[in-house]
Amino acid sequence: MAKTIIPFGPQHPVLPEPVHLKLVVEDEIVKEAIPALGYVHRGLEKLVEIRDFHQMVQIVERVCGICSCIHAKAYCQGIEELMGVEIPDRARFLRVIWGELHRIHSHLLWLGLFADAFGFESVFQQFWKVREKIMDILEATAGNRVIISVNVVGGTRYDLTPEQLRWILEGLTEVEAGVKALQRTMLDDYTVKKRTVGVGMLSREQAIELGAAGPTLRGSGVSQDMRQLGYSAYCDLDFEPVVETGCDSYARSTVRFRETLQSIDLIRQAISRLPGGDINVPVKGNPEGEIVTRVEQPRGELMYYIKASGKKYLDRCRIRTPTFANVPPLLAMVGGIELADVPVVVLSIDPCISCTER
Amino acid sequence: MLFMTPNILKNFVSKRATRLYPFEVREPFANFRGELVNDIEACIFCGMCQKKCPSQCITVDRKTGVWECDPCACVYCSVCVDHCPVNCLSMKNDHRKPFAKKFMYTLQGTPPKPKKAAKKDE
Amino acid sequence: MIQPIIEVTQDNIASEVLKLKNSGHRLVTLTCTELDADNLDILYHFDKDLELTHLRMKQPKDKPVPSISGILFAALLVENEMRDQFGVTFDGLILDFNRTLYLDEEVTEVPLVSNVKITKQ
Numbered sequence: 397m398a399k400t401i402i403p404f405g406p407q408h409p410v411l412p413e414p415v416h417l418k419l420v421v422e423d424e425i426v427k428e429a430i431p432a433l434g435y436v437h438r439g440l441e442k443l444v445e446i447r448d449f450h451q452m453v454q455i456v457e458r459v460c461g462i463c464s465c466i467h468a469k470a471y472c473q474g475i476e477e478l479m480g481v482e483i484p485d486r487a488r489f490l491r492v493i494w495g496e497l498h499r500i501h502s503h504l505l506w507l508g509l510f511a512d513a514f515g516f517e518s519v520f521q522q523f524w525k526v527r528e529k530i531m532d533i534l535e536a537t538a539g540n541r542v543i544i545s546v547n548v549v550g551g552t553r554y555d556l557t558p559e560q561l562r563w564i565l566e567g568l569t570e571v572e573a574g575v576k577a578l579q580r581t582m583l584d585d586y587t588v589k590k591r592t593v594g595v596g597m598l599s600r601e602q603a604i605e606l607g608a609a610g611p612t613l614r615g616s617g618v619s620q621d622m623r624q625l626g627y628s629a630y631c632d633l634d635f636e637p638v639v640e641t642g643c644d645s646y647a648r649s650t651v652r653f654r655e656t657l658q659s660i661d662l663i664r665q666a667i668s669r670l671p672g673g674d675i676n677v678p679v680k681g682n683p684e685g686e687i688v689t690r691v692e693q694p695r696g697e698l699m700y701y702i703k704a705s706g707k708k709y710l711d712r713c714r715i716r717t718p719t720f721a722n723v724p725p726l727l728a729m730v731g732g733i734e735l736a737d738v739p740v741v742v743l744s745i746d747p748c749i750s751c752t753e754r
Numbered sequence: 755m756l757f758m759t760p761n762i763l764k765n766f767v768s769k770r771a772t773r774l775y776p777f778e779v780r781e782p783f784a785n786f787r788g789e790l791v792n793d794i795e796a797c798i799f800c801g802m803c804q805k806k807c808p809s810q811c812i813t814v815d816r817k818t819g820v821w822e823c824d825p826c827a828c829v830y831c832s833v834c835v836d837h838c839p840v841n842c843l844s845m846k847n848d849h850r851k852p853f854a855k856k857f858m859y860t861l862q863g864t865p866p867k868p869k870k871a872a873k874k875d876e
Numbered sequence: 877m878i879q880p881i882i883e884v885t886q887d888n889i890a891s892e893v894l895k896l897k898n899s900g901h902r903l904v905t906l907t908c909t910e911l912d913a914d915n916l917d918i919l920y921h922f923d924k925d926l927e928l929t930h931l932r933m934k935q936p937k938d939k940p941v942p943s944i945s946g947i948l949f950a951a952l953l954v955e956n957e958m959r960d961q962f963g964v965t966f967d968g969l970i971l972d973f974n975r976t977l978y979l980d981e982e983v984t985e986v987p988l989v990s991n992v993k994i995t996k997q
Contacts, residue, residue, distance in 0.1 A: 430971075437978040441961075442987055447808065454808035454831050522761065525771050536783040545831045553836065554785070580757040607903045607950035625926060688878050688921065688928060699921070701907045716905040724950045753978060 487551035502694035526574035551676025596741035610696020615648035622692035717751035794863035803834035819865030
């Protein structure tokens with residue numbers, strides 16, 4: 397049969413992100429895919445020339461619309477290490493609490509969208525109903541639902557009172573009950589397994605060679621999680637990376653589901669060990685030198701390269717987001733699957749195109 | 755197989771999860787970052803908010819005593835509130851109602867008197 | 877302040893990358909900075925078991941850069957992005973977007989190179 401080229405995206409009912417793929421199809425089996433990006437490029441890396449390094453925190457937060465607090469955390473961590481600033485202990489634990497709340501809300505959003513990709517809309521809305529409780533917690537403690545602006549160079553801006561901590565723990569019990577009620581539907585259902593097991597295979601050697609990051613890597617059996625590096629307060633909390641060996645979309649979905657439950661446990665540990673003290677230290681002077689920092693975003697490994705030379709404007713701030721690293725494995729996974737399975741595979745890497753193109 | 759059934763039955767008997775906005779409005783949270791307001795009588799026109807703003811939406815004119823903010827360019831991050839030396843800036847805890855045309859939020863106050871031997875009389 | 881860093885040149889970049897790939901390293905990314913009016917600084921970052929290794933290469937702006945996308949397929953997206961942002965061409969890129977990955981064809985200025993400071997209004 398002759399080959400046909402079918403364009404997929406950037407506007408498509410089942411695709412939540414503006415990415416364009418040209419699928420080369422022969423008889424309903426996809427042979428290869430050619431990507432095209434550039435629909436949401438804003439040129440944020442050029443703004444280092446006109447905004448000083450304190451104002452860049454707000455700009456860096458707006459790179460992604462789902463995991464914004466973690467971008468700010470990575471940037472502040474890089475500048476603090478470059479300038480040799482030690483932040484107080486209470487600030488380290490508070491950053492962990494808000495970071496893990498972001499991870500829970502991002503994974504719940506993804507679980508809903510993944511169910512929508514194969515048509516299971518009732519479970520999609522059930523997951524988002526559970527997610528509203530986390531949004532209320534973020535709005536009441538930090539001031540906004542997603543872009544919360546709590547990190548500054550030198551610590552955090554807001555503090556948590558004991559009454560707010562009690563309220564967070566009650567909210568987390570509700571969220572945990574809601575998520576566990578949907579566990580059998582998402583992981584054991586016959587239809588869900590038929591659509592996801594064996595679809596989008598990525599073997600362990602391919603995952604390392606193509607540079608995959610995050611649950612894409614951990615779903616293929618490689619046990620690597622940047623939180624093991626011990627930044628913020630993760631060196632004081634005990635956790636193990638969640639690894640599955642299935643190498644398909646079902647394994648990645650299980651990794652993210654188990655990580656949601658693990659994050660709830662990490663927040664409870666952090667709240668019980670929260671020390672007293674200040675929440676930020678004043679920072680004077682300008683940074684100098686170059687540094688590479690890495691942080692674990694919900695989608696994978698986020699890397700920042702910052703170069704400064706003693707002025708208040710930085711020389712270069714390079715951001716490498718995990719979706720950028722997961723696009724070559726996506727192109728390798730798409731070969732040999734049916735046309736109706738393409739949205740399931742594209743969503744299983746958790747794309748976030750506004751991160752990719754900044 | 756029928757793992758969703760208990761969930762569906764529970765949803766039939768419990769009340770709705772959504773609110774009938776705009777007839778029913780939730781109480782705003784205390785820390786929410788809403789509109790930016792300035793107490794113009796207490797403002798000393800130092801220009802600190804203009805320097806620190808990440809989106810450069812505030813304009814302060816020291817000579818005429820005009821403080822201006824563009825509500826469509828503001829990102830509601832409250833960095834200006836943190837750095838104001840006399841605490842005249844604050845954020846209301848509810849958002850502004852939608853408007854149909856762009857406008858600038860302009861306030862006129864008394865400009866600071868010059869400190870050295872001035873021609874104005876005290 | 878980033879360790880360990882190895883200096884390479886255009887001639888031995890391919891053999892160094894092949895050595896790192898065979899010992900199980902994973903490519904993290906490439907970074908490009910402008911050093912002065914004629915030279916760019918290209919850094920390659922690799923990771924194995926949470927430890928980073930870096931390679932540094934100095935590159936004149938008008939000569940093409942040897943591409944590593946033949947050895948590591950993962951590098952192709954980064955090299956196309958560097959072509960868009962800095963205006964360098966690559967030798968041997970397996971899937972070349974010809975500067976249309978982010979920018980349209982009507983754009984004539986190179987984004988991150990011409991250090992024209994935009995004045996505040």
